[in-house]
Amino acid sequence: MLDLFAAAPPNVRRARLEEYHHYLVERDGEMNLDERTLSRREVSMKKYERPPRAIRNMDSDEFRRQYLKFEAGKALPSELVLLLALVKVNAAESYGVARNFQRTLGRALKTENDSELRILCEECYHTRILLSSANHYGIEARHPYHPPSALRIMIGGIATAPMALARPLTLAGEIIATLMFIKLLNVTQRVLAGDPETRDAILERIEEICTDERGHISFNRMHMGAGELAQTRVILPVAARILSRAFPELAVLGAYPVNVLSDLPLLCDPKHLPASVRQQSFIA
Numbered sequence: 119m120l121d122l123f124a125a126a127p128p129n130v131r132r133a134r135l136e137e138y139h140h141y142l143v144e145r146d147g148e149m150n151l152d153e154r155t156l157s158r159r160e161v162s163m164k165k166y167e168r169p170p171r172a173i174r175n176m177d178s179d180e181f182r183r184q185y186l187k188f189e190a191g192k193a194l195p196s197e198l199v200l201l202l203a204l205v206k207v208n209a210a211e212s213y214g215v216a217r218n219f220q221r222t223l224g225r226a227l228k229t230e231n232d233s234e235l236r237i238l239c240e241e242c243y244h245t246r247i248l249l250s251s252a253n254h255y256g257i258e259a260r261h262p263y264h265p266p267s268a269l270r271i272m273i274g275g276i277a278t279a280p281m282a283l284a285r286p287l288t289l290a291g292e293i294i295a296t297l298m299f300i301k302l303l304n305v306t307q308r309v310l311a312g313d314p315e316t317r318d319a320i321l322e323r324i325e326e327i328c329t330d331e332r333g334h335i336s337f338n339r340m341h342m343g344a345g346e347l348a349q350t351r352v353i354l355p356v357a358a359r360i361l362s363r364a365f366p367e368l369a370v371l372g373a374y375p376v377n378v379l380s381d382l383p384l385l386c387d388p389k390h391l392p393a394s395v396r397q398q399s400f401i402a
């Protein structure tokens with residue numbers, strides 16, 4: 119099982135980052151920075167954004183109400199809570215992309231390596247992929263959710279912190295996000311068990327995101343030495359506690375990693391992951 123907090127020697131880290139860059143080019147195709155698009159991902163987006171054959175019933179008024187202000191104590195259908203979780207879970211990453219883009223661009227120009235920009239573009243796709251889940255309910259969700267203040271503060275901290283602190287914070291955020299997605303796979307299996315077509319369409323989306331996210335974790339890890347990784351381990355449970363209130367829909371579904379350290383095997387032990395994620399993700 120992968121130990122997320124074990125540092126690799128510098129020469130291994132450099133070589134793995136090089137491999138990751140090739141992996142990204144192969145997976146994503148050409149990057150258009152002005153549009154923040156990736157040619158291969160545009161192709162797969164078409165599939166997700168196409169209206170599905172069958173639309174499932176959902177109370178769209180209740181959905182809108184809960185989207186604006188989620189009532190964790192109210193008895194709501196699990197399917198409605200799942201859709202809320204899907205369209206809101208990427209709020210932080212989407213906001214983070216906007217906050218971090220210029221800084222990342224500056225760094226990429228200096229180092230002549232565009233992997234980090236590609237990662238930001240992938241995050242834009244995650245938002246689109248997740249929003250497209252609403253198609254299955256005939257509900258339109260076009261814009262990313264505006265994240266609550268706890269998240270905005272953490273993201274603002276990452277955007278302005280010195281890199282020595284920004285990296286551990288970013289890695290902690292990527293780990294927490296990936297665990298949420300892995301847990302959402304299980305929730306989707308359970309909640310949509312009665313409709314295999316919709317279930318598989320949602321699972322495909324989440325699996326694609328989990329595959330990318332394992333790469334993002336690897337990328338951040340390979341930039342860090344033993345000290346920064348030890349720092350990440352300390353930050354992780356604190357960050358998970360602070361952020362727990364920012365994802366009430368996930369908490370209701372049991373998809374929030376409350377005990378983040380004991381949940382780590384979900385992402386480090388391949389036996390917990392679907393075959394597509396195991397086979398396609400870049401792990402280092």
Ligand SMILES: [Fe+2]
Binds near residue numbers: 211241244331
């Ligand atoms: Fe993401």
Ligand SMILES: [Fe+2]
Binds near residue numbers: 211292295330331334
């Ligand atoms: Fe990510």
